[in-house]
Amino acid sequence: MPSKRLSVVVTRRLPTQVETRLSELFNVTLREDDTPMSKHDLVEAMKTADVLVPTLTDHIDAGMIGQAGPQLKLIANYGAGVDHIDVDTARNRGIMVSNTPGVVTDDTADMVMALIMGVTRRIPEGMAVMQSGDWAGWAPTAFLGGRLSGRRLGILGMGRIGSAVAKRAQAFGMQIHYHNRKRLRPEVEESLDATYWDSLDQMVARMDIVSINCPHTPSTFHLMNARRLKLMKPDAVIVNASRGEVIDENALGRMLEAGELAGAGLDVYEHGTDVNPALRNLPNVVLLPHMGSATREGRLEMGEKVIINIKTFADGHRPPDQVLVSML
Structure with a gap:
């Protein structure tokens, strides 16, 4: 892995503690408002970022992954479900996908x-x-x-x-x-x-x-x-x-x-x-408006898992919560 700090793009607003810790560890681009990124903005982020941190509102299909830059090597999903990400295409492009299982x-x-x-x-x-x-x-x-x-x-x-x-x-x-x-x-x-x-x-x-x-x-x-x-x-x-x-x-x-x-x-x-x-x-x-995982404790734990996955990847190892196609 390169010695420079990883470039990380976060697609939605996360708890302040999580955003602060990400900023301390990586070169992070945070979301200014709490709205989903457009498809165009997601693709642009994938062209430059080393790591993308999406959520379930970001639908990342094969066509979008095909436009990702060669430096994108990890999609560290903030959430357990990954049905919004084409994991198989990501794997074929050499991009790992991780999630946050067990937290919610x-x-x-x-x-x-x-x-x-x-x-x-x-x-x-x-x-x-x-x-x-x-x-x-x-x-x-x-x-x-x-x-x-x-x-x-x-x-x-x-x-x-x-x-x-x-x-x-x-x-x-x-x-x-x-x-x-x-x-x-x-x-x-x-x-x-x-x-x-x-x-x-x-x-x-x-x-x-x-x-x-x-x-x-x-x-x-x-x-x-x-x-x-x-x-x-x-x-x-x-x-x-x-x-x-x-x-x-x-x-x-x-x-x-x-x-x-x-x-x-x-x-x-x-x-x-x-x-x-x-x-x-x-x-x-x-x-209900998709409130199942909406606790302060759960959101912080999800962020901690994302950070661990990125940090482990930055240290040259596979993220502990890597998603494999065989798991789906």
Whole structure:
């Protein structure tokens, strides 16, 4: 590696402590305002930077990577998901990609439980009544929701976050079921009291609540498509704090409008900020603005991992969180 300080371009505003530390270690170009870079600006940054630090709002495709300068050798993603980066093309160009895994596990799992409770206990509906000033007082049949204890929770994707969701749901007395590419080890299954389903179709047809906790890959795109959503029970609920592309949002909106599903809790959306209008005004849908990982502690830890990945690379070693194509 060259002895000069690395040139690092950061595409979004990061916590002040993270930006300060990056500036101490590297020649950093920081973002002045907290808006996504244009495609043109991203390409220009990739033409001159040794290291690019993007976030999930930066879609870096093969064409953009093809225009990168020969000095760009690391894309140190600020976040765990890398579906917005063409990792295979980057590898072929000799550009390593790193991420920040494990940091937001607990934060996201907490948010999954918040979505489950929000939908099943009708919390946003209650808040709306109180904020409007229309509450007429307690009534035996008002805002009746469902008890979590004893409900069957089907977790789609039993990685770090899925397992953390299972532990939390277990504490609520829920029955844990899961579908995953690989079955968990027997001792892990036993600790979670979790039932494995080889068939996703069979699992979703029997669950009271389905939680999406798998990444977005070509094989998981619309994994919960119209056919599979229709397998769910009419009184079932679906929540998603993973990636919006896993659910066919149009099909979900139609089913919720028709009363074919009891509710949904979403923190992510198939088309980013372009949320399906059918979902916006339904009382049985809880919508959040991608808040799953939004804790001060998590954002700082993500920054620390980015710094470690870049520093390790600068020292001539592979970043500890390098993303390999075989991992995707």
